Structure formats: C-alpha cells, structure tokens
Amino acid sequence: MALRLLVADSAAEQEAARDVETRVFLEAFDNTPEVMEREYGPYADRSAFVTVIDDRDGTAVGVARLVLPDSTGEVKTLTDVAGEPWRLSVPDSLRTAGLAGRPIVDVATLAVDPRYRRGAAGAEITLALCHGLYRWSLGHGAEGLVTVLDDRVLRLLRVISVPMTAMPGATSQYYLGSPASTPCVCVLAGVPEYIWAHRPDLAPALLDGTFRSIALDPTDLLPHRGGPLAGTVPSHRQVRPLLAPANRPGYRPPAHRRSRVIEAPAAPAGLTIGTTD
Secondary structure: OOEEEEEOOOHHHHHHHHHHHHHHHHHHHOOOHHHHHHHHHHHHHHEEEEEEEEOOOOEEEEEEEEEOOOOOOOOHHHHHHHOOOOOOOHHHHHHHOOOOOOOEEEEEEEEEOHHHOOHHHHHHHHHHHHHHHHHHHHHOOOOEEEEEEEHHHHHHHHHOOOOOEEOOOOOOEEEOOEEEEEEEEEEHHHHHHHHHHHOHHHHHHHHHOOOOOEEEOHHHHOOOOOOOOOOOOOOOOOOOOOOOHHHOOOOOOOOOOOOOEEOOOOOHHHOOOOEEO
16 A cells, blocks of 8 residues: 555545545444534534545545634534533533643544555554644644544544543533544643553654554645635534434434444554444
8 A cells, every 4th residue: 555644735635535534424323424514514614634545546544634723712522512412511621631721623533444444554544643633733733632532433542542531521422323422632742651651662653653554744744734625615604512413403313233343453563453333
C-alpha cells in the first residue's frame, strides 16, 4: 500500500474523506447520508478531516472529522451531551477536566474502512489518525479534545493508551445508531507523559508520526490545511440540542440480536484489539 497521512485540503481529498466516513457510518450504525447531513451538515464550515489516503487510487482508508468551536465555543459533542440521554452540565464537565475557558477541538467522527482493519498496516491506520488529530489540534492551539465514542472504539483507544476519560456523570448510552457510546474528554498536555508511561512502544507512532507503512510529511498536518469543505458555504443556522433517539426521524431501535463480528486489525508490538457488533 502507498498510504499517506494528511489533513484533507483539496477537493479530491475532502471528497475521499467524506466518502469513507459515509460508508463506515452506514455499515456500522445505519447512519444514512441523510442522517449524516442532518447531524454533521451544520458543522461543515468548521470541519476538517485527518485522513489516511491510498495514493494508488486517491481513496481514503481512514478518517477523523474534527470540528472547531464557533465564537461561542459551541461544538457538536458539547451540544449533544447537554441533551438527551445524558443531560450533562457542560461547564461542570469542562471545569472538572481543567478545560473551562480553554480552547478545545471536537473529534466528531473516527472511522477506518473495514477492508483495511486487519494486519499491522491496518493497526497503523488507527495510530496514524490519532497522531494526526493530536498534531492538528495542537497546531490550532487546542488544550483538550471532546468526543462521544462508541464503546468499542473507546476500548481500542484505551488499549493503545490514548487517554480518553469519561466526562463526569457520563454513562454508556445509545447514540446515533451506536447501542453504547460514552462522552469523553482528553487533556492534550498530559498525552505524551501518559503514552510514554503506558505504551512507550507506540510513542514513536502516536507522538512523532513514525510509521512503517504510512508516509507523513509534517507540512500535511499544518493548521492552515482543511478549510471549509469543498462545495459548502458557512452555516449560520442555530444548532439545536440532540433529540432523544426515539424522536428522531428514521430512528430504528438497536439490533441487539446481531452477532456479526467485526475483525479489528492485528496490532503492532503485541497490541491485541477486538470488537464485536
């Protein structure tokens, strides 16, 4: 594979990033393109995609959508967790994490193409996305990350020692097709020390961007990359709190009887990763 880590900047890169995000969320959570547009469309002018691109055909194999706050500090995660089912106090959550009044970035989505989840190269895609979102967020002056993570993804990130912690009072709940998701926060200043203490074998990848099968030009992660998505205009409509799942158009209850197993990548340096759906 001829893989490269970057922040999608050109129209082709952004289209490839949105394509893999759409396909993964449809397969994993039954989020149709209409659902994705309803949930993430209002943030198009504030979104950037950290992306792993296959240079052979220009397709994306993994992506993390990052949302910058508006002038009031609003991002999707903080709006959603203030509504059902969590009804968390956002000021209290940020204050407890030491991020009250501090700049943050929202990790709104994280997705890896199922075809690339196996093997050491597949594991590196997840590591690369984590490095990319870390570096790009630091470049924007962010001091913390907020996100709502499917619990399977949260377990994976904890295995590779990405220090995501549940927001105070947050429990695992249904969220946008995920039967179990948890609101989380990450303080960026503590990331290097935490990784060196818990997984020093992964520090070169997570902190320095050194990979075996993925190329990286550090200029491809600079903060000027990833402006408004191609073909979009800034959205000034008010973002409403998240509706309870049963009140959303197109809602379907979680399919608890499904037993299909999603193979996660074999991880480098003895890392074992497994998820089920």
